[in-house]
Amino acid sequence: MDITLLAFGIAKDIFGASSVTVAVNEASPVSILKEKIELNYPKFKALKSYMVAVNNEYAADDLILSASDEVAIIPPVSGG
Amino acid sequence: MDITLLAFGIAKDIFGASSVTVAVNEASPVSILKEKIELNYPKFKALKSYMVAVNNEYAADDLILSASDEVAIIPPVSGG
Amino acid sequence: MQVQVQLYDNEINVGKCINWVTTSESGGIDIFIGTVRNATKGKTVFKLEFEAYAPMAIKEMHKIADEALSKWNLQKVLIHHRTGALEVGEIPVVIAVSAAHRDAAFDACRYIIDTLKQTVPIWKKEFFEDGEVWVAAHP
Amino acid sequence: MQVQVQLYDNEINVGKCINWVTTSESGGIDIFIGTVRNATKGKTVFKLEFEAYAPMAIKEMHKIADEALSKWNLQKVLIHHRTGALEVGEIPVVIAVSAAHRDAAFDACRYIIDTLKQTVPIWKKEFFEDGEVWVAAHP
Numbered sequence: 001m002d003i004t005l006l007a008f009g010i011a012k013d014i015f016g017a018s019s020v021t022v023a024v025n026e027a028s029p030v031s032i033l034k035e036k037i038e039l040n041y042p043k044f045k046a047l048k049s050y051m052v053a054v055n056n057e058y059a060a061d062d063l064i065l066s067a068s069d070e071v072a073i074i075p076p077v078s079g080g
Numbered sequence: 081m082d083i084t085l086l087a088f089g090i091a092k093d094i095f096g097a098s099s100v101t102v103a104v105n106e107a108s109p110v111s112i113l114k115e116k117i118e119l120n121y122p123k124f125k126a127l128k129s130y131m132v133a134v135n136n137e138y139a140a141d142d143l144i145l146s147a148s149d150e151v152a153i154i155p156p157v158s159g160g
Numbered sequence: 161m162q163v164q165v166q167l168y169d170n171e172i173n174v175g176k177c178i179n180w181v182t183t184s185e186s187g188g189i190d191i192f193i194g195t196v197r198n199a200t201k202g203k204t205v206f207k208l209e210f211e212a213y214a215p216m217a218i219k220e221m222h223k224i225a226d227e228a229l230s231k232w233n234l235q236k237v238l239i240h241h242r243t244g245a246l247e248v249g250e251i252p253v254v255i256a257v258s259a260a261h262r263d264a265a266f267d268a269c270r271y272i273i274d275t276l277k278q279t280v281p282i283w284k285k286e287f288f289e290d291g292e293v294w295v296a297a298h299p
Numbered sequence: 300m301q302v303q304v305q306l307y308d309n310e311i312n313v314g315k316c317i318n319w320v321t322t323s324e325s326g327g328i329d330i331f332i333g334t335v336r337n338a339t340k341g342k343t344v345f346k347l348e349f350e351a352y353a354p355m356a357i358k359e360m361h362k363i364a365d366e367a368l369s370k371w372n373l374q375k376v377l378i379h380h381r382t383g384a385l386e387v388g389e390i391p392v393v394i395a396v397s398a399a400h401r402d403a404a405f406d407a408c409r410y411i412i413d414t415l416k417q418t419v420p421i422w423k424k425e426f427f428e429d430g431e432v433w434v435a436a437h438p
Binding site for chain 4: 089
């Protein structure tokens with residue numbers, strides 16, 4: 001299935017776009033998505049850290065994704 | 081010598097005036113002044129505490145007073 | 161309403177924020193105002209840009225406000241954050257908390273800004289004379 | 300000037316206080332605003348009156364501001380206190396502190412209000428329906 005990733009901050013710079021689409025198997029967990037992202041965009045490994053948000057909540061690595069989820073890459077935040 | 085005492089807050093109510101004059105011997109310390117005040121105005125003993133300020137500074141009991149000092153009675157403060 | 165959370169791209173009106181949190185049961189209000197500094201680690205900054213993942217940022221700010229209300233005895237909690245470009249001296253964030261007693265207002269206000277900086281998906285880019293950088297992205 | 304201490308009997312303009320402490324080196328400003336509550340220990344308060352021993356109060360407030368400047372790395376420190384009669388919701392005191400880093404601003408602001416309440420010769424009288432009392436005078 002295709003997952004559309006929303007990107008913010010430095011993630012947007014790395015993708016070169018404010019969203020990209022990544023293909024993963026049906027019912028993949030967040031951890032698999034992250035592996036795929038780091039494979040396609042090795043610069044993510046140079047970040048201090050990054051999180052994945054699913055439907056506006058920080059997601060654990062074992063959360064199972066579905067095609068209808070809103071998925072975002074959350075690089076280290078720096079608001080305030 | 082005569083010491084004029086400035087009074088604020090509840091001290092003003094006890095004196096019934098915003099200043100009163102108390103006579104003490106030349107070169108008396110603050111402690112003697114306090115004894116005199118409590119003798120003349122026993123209600124001061126019912127206060128939680130009170131301080132004496134001399135020339136706009138909190139004064140220790142052993143500070144020696146002179147007739148030219150500006151002396152004030154400082155009941156428990158409650159600003160802010 | 162005990163909580164007001166807002167994210168927007170024009171100037172934050174601090175006076176309105178203070179009025180909103182003031183109640184006749186309040187004895188103390190603590191307000192934190194973030195301001196854009198002219199330097200970071202010795203380098204001159206002339207502009208900042210804030211980007212937010214808006215729906216999630218609002219959700220996370222509400223979570224923090226609700227946590228503060230559950231931890232302390234508060235009257236009102238306000239969190240306003242700006243997005244877009246800000247010059248030196250401008251205000252990216254205002255936190256305002258009213259309470260019957262000041263200790264609760266101080267503790268809650270500090271908790272809110274500290275937590276906001278850790279969890280709310282907003283990103284700051286600093287603009288220097290010789291380039292720009294997303295803050296906190298790299299080790 | 301890093302310090303502004305004022306004691307006066309008309310309304311405190313909070314906006315002006317905030318503007319005064321804001322500098323381009325400031326990253327954070329913490330402001331404490333005292334407000335007149337409508338009740339104390341369950342009794343309805345309809346008015347407060349503040350009396351000050353003005354020259355000493357100003358001296359003590361300057362001492363506190365200077366202590367704060369020596370303890371923390373601050374940009375500016377402002378202490379404004381009102382005297383006279385205040386209604387519920389009005390503002391007897393504003394403390395505003397700016398600093399490059401917010402921890403210093405929070406710590407200093409709280410230190411200043413805590414110390415002011417202990418040492419500055421200002422007295423508050425609370426007016427109830429059935430009488431009036433000088434606060435803190437009796438055990």
